[in-house]
Amino acid sequence: MSFCDARGFDAFHHNERRHRVVHHLTHLYGEPARHPIDYTDFCWGNDTFAPGGPNPAPGPTVWTTFGRFLREPVGLIHWAGTETADETSGTMNGAILSGQRAAAEIAARFNSGRV
Incomplete structure (x- = not known):
């Protein structure tokens, strides 16, 4: 599992997001990461009820x-x-x-x- 900054990630098409994630995971973990069993992503920045992420910052106080x-x-x-x-x-x-x-x-x- 990984999180990506919505500002630089959510605007890409699903295939490009997958390519970028797999590329970075392969860099971190080696060749086995190039062939994931499954891939799912969610664009938190586009979510109406949780804009900005799974743990958005609450307001002041x-x-x-x-x-x-x-x-x-x-x-x-x-x-x-x-x-x-x-x-x-x-x-x-x-x-x-x-x-x-x-x-x-x-x-x-x-x-x-x-x-």
């Missing part, structure tokens, strides 16, 4: 005002997902880190007897 509600537990439910990550939000790494955070919160809750 949105994160500091409402961000805590993305991960605040509700009863026994704890939230995890890339959007709740402290670091690298919007990435697979952010998703993993948020899962580890939620697991630690749950473990602390069990260990304290607050279940």
Whole structure:
């Protein structure tokens, strides 16, 4: 999986986008990357509901005002997902880190007897 900057990518035809992505992946990972099993892309910059990417930047004060509600537990439910990550939000790494955070919160809750 890779992300490309919409400003320099979305305007190209699908075949040209595929060519460019495969070319760069081949440069990074060698000849096996030249023959992907499958290829799909999505032009985030053209999406009506998420312009600019899968993790668009919220407006001023949105994160500091409402961000805590993305991960605040509700009863026994704890939230995890890339959007709740402290670091690298919007990435697979952010998703993993948020899962580890939620697991630690749950473990602390069990260990304290607050279940």
